[in-house]
Amino acid sequence: MIYTIAINVMPLKDLLDPQGKAVMGGLQNLGLKGVQDVRIGKRITVQIDAENESAALSAAEEAAKKLLANPVMEHFEISLL
Amino acid sequence: MIYTIAINVMPLKDLLDPQGKAVMGGLQNLGLKGVQDVRIGKRITVQIDAENESAALSAAEEAAKKLLANPVMEHFEISLL
Numbered sequence: 001m002i003y004t005i006a007i008n009v010m011p012l013k014d015l016l017d018p019q020g021k022a023v024m025g026g027l028q029n030l031g032l033k034g035v036q037d038v039r040i041g042k043r044i045t046v047q048i049d050a051e052n053e054s055a056a057l058s059a060a061e062e063a064a065k066k067l068l069a070n071p072v073m074e075h076f077e078i079s080l081l
Numbered sequence: 082m083i084y085t086i087a088i089n090v091m092p093l094k095d096l097l098d099p100q101g102k103a104v105m106g107g108l109q110n111l112g113l114k115g116v117q118d119v120r121i122g123k124r125i126t127v128q129i130d131a132e133n134e135s136a137a138l139s140a141a142e143e144a145a146k147k148l149l150a151n152p153v154m155e156h157f158e159i160s161l162l
Contacts, residue, residue, distance in 0.1 A: 008124050034130040043089050043124035049115040063108050
């Protein structure tokens with residue numbers, strides 16, 4: 001069966017996110033004064049052919065650990081769609 | 082009150098996603114044979130100071146429409162965290 005899984009990869013909280021800071025400035029310049037913090041990460045959706053849900057989730061976790069997320073700078077979350 | 086909102090910006094289904102295709106090849110080379118499709122987008126988390134939930138969500142939608150998503154190539158989803 002084919003499962004669709006989302007993997008969210010975000011910069012760690014303790015690290016600066018210069019791209020996010022730039023976007024925050026842009027939003028404030030557009031008049032959105034309430035914006036206080038912006039962080040930008042990646043969202044990856046994967047379709048995985050697996051026997052069951054837990055096999056699909058563990059394949060997604062392996063993908064995140066081996067290729068998609070850099071644990072020095074990023075953390076990830078996995079969810080079944 | 083401060084609301085944390087996630088904005089997911091993904092490439093439209095009908096468009097090619099060459100970055101996703103490259104990652105799919107990489108994952109298959111790493112031995113994850115079950116991976117059938119990969120699409121890569123952005124996930125933006127925003128902290129918005131607003132009077133209530135619906136004001137925060139509409140500010141996030143304005144941010145997505147004005148700056149974060151390109152409607153020619155991308156669609157977006159907003160969710161309160």
